[in-house]
Amino acid sequence: MLEQFGIQWPKIIAQVFTFGIVYFVLNRYAFGPIVAMLEARRKRIADGEAKLEKIARDLAAAEENARAIIDKANTDGNRLIKEAGESAASLAEKKKQDAVHEASQILAKAREAAKLEQEQLLTQLKREFGRMVVDATGRVTGKVLNSDDQDRINRETAAQVAL
DSSP: OTTTTTOOHHHHHHHHHHHHHHHHHIIIIIIHHHHHHHHHHHHHHHHHHHHHHHHHHHHHHHHHHHHHHHHHHHHHHHHHHHHHHHHHHHHHHHHHHHHHHHHHHHHHHHHHHHHHHHHHHHHHHHHHHHHHHHHHHHHHHOSOOOHHHHHHHHHHHHHHHHO
C-alpha cells in the first residue's frame, strides 16, 4: 500500500537518517546554545525583577527613613526656635531690668547731685545775702560794723532765709 503512494523505503530511511543527523547537529550546535542563551536571559530577567523588587522595598524603606528624619528635624527645629524665642524674651527682659536699674541709679545720682548743688547754692546765697544785709545795714546806720555784729546779722539772715 505504501508503494501505491510512491513511497520508497530506502529513501525514507535515508531521509530519517539525514533528519536525525541534522537534528543532532542543530540540537548540539544551534538549538542548544540558543536555548542556553534564552535560559540565561530568562534567568537574568528573573534576577533583574528580583533586584527591582528589592530596590523598590529599599526605596520605600529609605523614603520612610527620610520622612522620619525630616519629621525629627522639624521637631528639633521647632524646639530650637521655641527655645531661642524664650531665650531672646528672657534676655530682653533681663536687659530691660538692667536698663531700668541703671536708669534708676542715674536718677538717684542726678538727684543727689542736684541736692548737693542746691545746698551749695543755698549756702552761697545765704552768704551773699548776709553780705548784702551787712553792707546795707552799714550804709543805713552809717557806722562800720565789727565782726561780732556781722556774724550776728549773718546768723539772723540765714535763719530767716532757711524758713
